[in-house]
Amino acid sequence: MQMSIEKLVSKGLHTMSELSLNEIDWILHEAEAFSKGTSWRPADQTFVANLFFEPSTRTKMSFEVAERKLGLEVLAFDGETSSVQKGETLYDTAKTLESIGAKALVIRHPKSKYYEELEDRLTIPIINAGDGCGQHPSQSLLDLLTIKQEFGTFKGVRVVICGDLRHSRVARSNAEILTRLGAKVLISGPMEWMEGFSDMYPYVSMDTAVERADVIMLLRIQNERHEGGPMSSGELYHLQHGLTIAREANMQRHSIIMHPAPVNRGVEIASELVECRRSRIFKQMENGVFIRMAILKRALQNL
Amino acid sequence: MQMSIEKLVSKGLHTMSELSLNEIDWILHEAEAFSKGTSWRPADQTFVANLFFEPSTRTKMSFEVAERKLGLEVLAFDGETSSVQKGETLYDTAKTLESIGAKALVIRHPKSKYYEELEDRLTIPIINAGDGCGQHPSQSLLDLLTIKQEFGTFKGVRVVICGDLRHSRVARSNAEILTRLGAKVLISGPMEWMEGFSDMYPYVSMDTAVERADVIMLLRIQNERHEGGPMSSGELYHLQHGLTIAREANMQRHSIIMHPAPVNRGVEIASELVECRRSRIFKQMENGVFIRMAILKRALQNL
Amino acid sequence: MQMSIEKLVSKGLHTMSELSLNEIDWILHEAEAFSKGTSWRPADQTFVANLFFEPSTRTKMSFEVAERKLGLEVLAFDGETSSVQKGETLYDTAKTLESIGAKALVIRHPKSKYYEELEDRLTIPIINAGDGCGQHPSQSLLDLLTIKQEFGTFKGVRVVICGDLRHSRVARSNAEILTRLGAKVLISGPMEWMEGFSDMYPYVSMDTAVERADVIMLLRIQNERHEGGPMSSGELYHLQHGLTIAREANMQRHSIIMHPAPVNRGVEIASELVECRRSRIFKQMENGVFIRMAILKRALQNL
Incomplete structure (x- = not known):
């Protein structure tokens, strides 16, 4: 070393x-x-x-x-x-x-x-x-640190990257580096936002994602980066693709939630979950x- | 202690x-x-x-x-x-x-x-x-420090709070804390701005205020907080309710002038008085x- | 001392x-x-x-x-x-x-x-x-320091101040102080911008300036300070009054280029010359x- x-x-x-x-x-x-x-x-x-x-x-x-x-x-x-x-x-x-x-x-x-x-x-x-x-890259590295602190390794850790992958600054590099490090990367979210990812990483619905993931890695809906788009309302997005209270209840006991913040409460994640025991959002900061x-x-x- | x-x-x-x-x-x-x-x-x-x-x-x-x-x-x-x-x-x-x-x-x-x-x-x-x-509260406390430095005590010190009491962040808390500390609080200014104060503290005109006060505590006219209002012109306010040069001449020898600043020169106070011997405005800062x-x-x- | x-x-x-x-x-x-x-x-x-x-x-x-x-x-x-x-x-x-x-x-x-x-x-x-x-004045003094470092003295150093002299904060004071220090000051640029200078300092065209100068002291075209004016296009200015690549080739071997920055590349000076061996622009900073x-x-x- x-x-x-x-x-x-x-x-x-x-x-x-x-x-x-x-x-x-x-x-x-x-x-x-x-x-x-x-x-x-x-x-x-x-x-x-x-x-x-x-x-x-x-x-x-x-x-x-x-x-x-x-x-x-x-x-x-x-x-x-x-x-x-x-x-x-x-x-x-x-x-x-x-x-x-x-x-x-x-x-x-x-x-x-x-x-x-x-x-x-x-x-x-x-x-x-x-x-x-x-x-x-500093965001990607802090994500890695948070995962490593949790699991001690990246090998075999199942990470589902969820949400607006296409406009994200970290989705692609996180997917690549996690794969290089031996993690298993899946993706979830509106199909329109999977462009450039869906041929490389398995797609799962959010309902499936919560059951399989060791890490639910939420992305921020970047309202300021695209107009219109598939989501006409935050509530609708939340029901279809967000981490609802009901979905969180189906996560595995050891699984964690990550989000780069700032969070759109009630869109990517239920407001009540932002500081739940699984959340590593403020730990990431x-x-x-x-x-x-x-x-x-x-x-x-x-x- | x-x-x-x-x-x-x-x-x-x-x-x-x-x-x-x-x-x-x-x-x-x-x-x-x-x-x-x-x-x-x-x-x-x-x-x-x-x-x-x-x-x-x-x-x-x-x-x-x-x-x-x-x-x-x-x-x-x-x-x-x-x-x-x-x-x-x-x-x-x-x-x-x-x-x-x-x-x-x-x-x-x-x-x-x-x-x-x-x-x-x-x-x-x-x-x-x-x-x-x-x-x-830090403004209130610096006001208290300035008064205490001057008189050594709060007991019996006569403080007239003058001007836009209703929109002030310090008028109410200063009035309350000065009363708790034993000072005698009076109020002065346009009647429309005395709302919520006039039933608790004696009202005096500005002409009377300058004669009786140990402390003339001017407030800033918060132009940015209310539209229109009783004062259509700064000059008119100055004549009716401001600390004019003529009024200052009627203050008691030992009396002081306070203002939280920034000052509207020629409105709450004559420009010439901002740094007069009685003024504690920069001392407050x-x-x-x-x-x-x-x-x-x-x-x-x-x- | x-x-x-x-x-x-x-x-x-x-x-x-x-x-x-x-x-x-x-x-x-x-x-x-x-x-x-x-x-x-x-x-x-x-x-x-x-x-x-x-x-x-x-x-x-x-x-x-x-x-x-x-x-x-x-x-x-x-x-x-x-x-x-x-x-x-x-x-x-x-x-x-x-x-x-x-x-x-x-x-x-x-x-x-x-x-x-x-x-x-x-x-x-x-x-x-x-x-x-x-x-x-701090800009004038850093200009002086840069000249002194180069020539060891101001006496007899030939400085041509070029460009928008009329709107410049340093043209007049630099011309005066350089003269007091024994330098020889000349001016160059559009005649409309020589107002107040042309009766005191010899005017030369930019073609002559580069041949005679020890120091070509360019000024910034202050687009934000005057509307319209003699220069309808940056390119035209560059050809007539700017330091082009062709003109730089005619400068004396020991001569230097100065500019207070920020530079309008391609206007006062060819972009390629901003960091040429003669340029003291970043040294000035x-x-x-x-x-x-x-x-x-x-x-x-x-x-």
Whole structure:
């Protein structure tokens, strides 16, 4: 283990697919250590900039807590009241932050693969906090940590990813990485939202999903990402595809519920279940801080 | 004194009425000590989140300075560019901040008694920085500190609360707590704005108020809270109910002027009087930092 | 040198013209020392407030990095979501920040000479980060530092200021201070934008400018400050007055390119030249942090 740590160079994180299983293991291990109180700080005063070009309280705050726990100086860049209004390119904004001293950039941007125009042109690592309809690797990793804490392994764990897979930033990468790690992935939800998944993963109805799953991994209905669509009402969705109180009663004794939040109460999940004994929703948020600490340590440790 | 301090448990602050006179005394005493340079910091790195769902530079900045003077890590949550846009409930937002590590929440929210849906469901204290047309206890306490610094006691001090009492967050709680502390409270202003006060406190005209008061406690005309109303023009209000230069000349030698700010110059008070020798307006702001340090210490000291 | 340092009192910075050549020399010297790793911090916890009433990522972030490198506590005041909405005057906002503990204010404001209503009424220094169409002294000083690093002196250095001089915050003050320091200043750009300059500084076409200049100092086309105007298209401007690839090829071997950024790529300068070997554009940004550290040290060192 020690050797593979030594070999890691300072680097960013754009997608889950760029990580080897060893690297994932290292990140989960570090995050777990942070959750138990291990601390790490860079030797010198170190600036990190958070560039959020889309609103996201949860992710932004989680990164910020992670950064401050590592003793970093956080530059909060608000993409909506900035020079970007003056037509500046993302590259010029990023290069500016590098010039004034940022040692890493955490970026959320509505453009998919925005990082491609940055890599090789900046010398500092980019940590992707969400790119368009692309990926959200820190979310994927906190999902992995939550599953590993629960089952001790990924091998054979049956995960049903439920809901709006097509518009999700984590559905595809979670499905892929869980499969690589030995888990069994199934999918559930409106057929229109299974596009690109239904030929690769078994489809089950929500009634079947709750009976078979070790993990019910709910996705957020991204109302802001598509108009109209198959669901004309939240209540109807809830009855057909949501985690109702009745369905939860049919889950296996050891099974858990996950959701990246923010939750649409009464749509993806009954409001009463958000904090039920199976729910790991707020545990996921806690884990998010530790995962992000590990990602940042990985990016900064060889400065 | 030491014993009552020991007995205090970590707790939030929602209203003035929940505070015993002993607790008020403790807060004023601690604030006074902070104003003289006493310092206190929690043993470990401690995060506090400020959630302002209404704009308020003054209160937000004052809490932030207080927090940083206590060495706290401040998470600034802007209610207007957040997941709240995605329809998240206040509870879910608050619970998220608790999950990622906040040890106390300072909240301003347009809904009166917003804290009722949070208490008993969160394990961390809520400090109310203003709820709808409800209360604003840190403002009330800084008003008390300013009066106590001036007169050494509350007993027999004659305080005239002037202006828009009905829409004020502090008028009712200040009137109640000052009465409990032994002060003599009177009211002044347009009769339409005395509703709910005029049967409990003696009404005086502004001309009489200035002659009798030890403290002229002006309230801000909350233009943003009511349309139309009895005052069609700021100048007219100033002549009828404001603290004019002529009225100030009739105040007693020892009397002081207070106002929570921001001031509408030329409406509640003549612009020339904002920094006159009687004015404690900027003193109140200074005191606000020390009061908030005391409130935060009270909330965090037994972690 | 030591003596002139001792004599400096804590003070703000509003315009370049208020600085003696000795003071400029001191600031450049301090900034150069900061760039080489010298550190300085005030003895006690010190708050500084940044009040930006106009969006400016670059300048705001640069000041913030400078402040944090000096160990200062930064209060970020956003002029667009603040009590200013309630009609509060700039003076009352500034006085509030002084009252709650700020030891210096960094202000950008759309009103020219906004600082005149503040000086003599506040006891803390104001650092001007841009006033209307007035000045932007920290930008001027970082320009000076960049030139001095390159040529070791200002005497005889030929600087051509190119572009929208009339609307620029730095054109006039840079022209004046460079002349005072012994440099030779020329101007270039659309004649309509030379108003107020063409009788004092030799005008050259851009083709001549590139041949003669030691420094091509480009200005940003401030699209947001004037409507219509002589340039109907960015491409046309680029051909007539911009730094094209062809023109760059005619520059002298030792000559450099400067631009305050953000750059309009393909307008003031060909996109390919933004990071060419002559470009000091990102070096200017780096220098901005060190210049602002020096300005802040000057303002705070005698507290």
